[in-house]
Amino acid sequence: MSSSTAHLAHHFDDVEQQYDAAQLGMWLFLATEVLFFGGLFAGYALYRYWYPEAFVVGSHRLDLWLGGINTAVLLASSLTMALAVRAAQTSDSRGTANFLGWTILLGSVFLGVKAYEYHHKFEERLVPGRNFSLSEKGDKSNFPDRDGSSSTANGKLDLSPFSPGHVELFFSFYFALTGLHATHMVIGIAILVVLVVAARRGTFSADYFTPVEITGLYWHFVDIVWVFLFPLLYLIR
């Protein structure tokens, strides 16, 4: 008990109570995160309900395979995170550092793919703003104006049932949701780097692994957000 009480703060009765409090506190924080992302998801649901055709058009401009591969990468990173927690629980400092390292690597791969996708969207002029355009490269087809009226350059009315402004709205949600998600990933990776350093020093053991467990909860939560983002953004038909 002597080694575990070394980590006991004076306002807790015992390490068990301290561990439970840390876990509950993290879940309370995650509840606020659920509602934080929830507001954006609610906005997304509303506008998709109002402009279903525009959301289909927007979704088809995303790369299904890059999104799918990234989902697999993130799910794999959740596995390595869970194994890192398990290694800490079994006082395996080396294993903890290794699995945390794998988690950082997979998280970085995810962000790299995301950066590539963002760059591609910038080049395709799909970023909301004054340069937003639905025309593909070299495509001179006549899309209706942002307000839904047709510019009718070739004299005939464009009968497409969606307005480009509403597709722009889809991309606003795409960038807001994936951007907020990616921000969480960057923060998560920064925390993981700190944990790797601590694990290498042998900080964590079966008596004390709370930071690894708590960071794991955060990482898995970010994974869950993506589990919903992937079908809602990439798989609309």
Place this chain on the structure above:
Amino acid sequence: MHHVVPKATYYHVSVWLAVLLALTVAAAQFDLGGWNVPLALAIAIAKATLIVLFFMHVRYGSPLLKLFAAGGFLWLLIMFAFIAADVLTRAPIGSG
């Protein structure tokens, strides 16, 4: 002092997550009428449940922890329910 989950459990959960991912991509290739969205959401909820129960250890947690974990999603459900009630039952002014 704490429940150490067997490695095999984590591997099994990961295999199921991969299967569900393949399933949701495959399902999106077919036009299922109005069922595409409910199916995609059902698969996403199944994946999230697996992650919460096993990776996040809620299955092995105290009843209080389970309450905390369910709480956030309960409030989310309430928010969606009230927004849906508002939007789905109203028409623009003057439309009768």
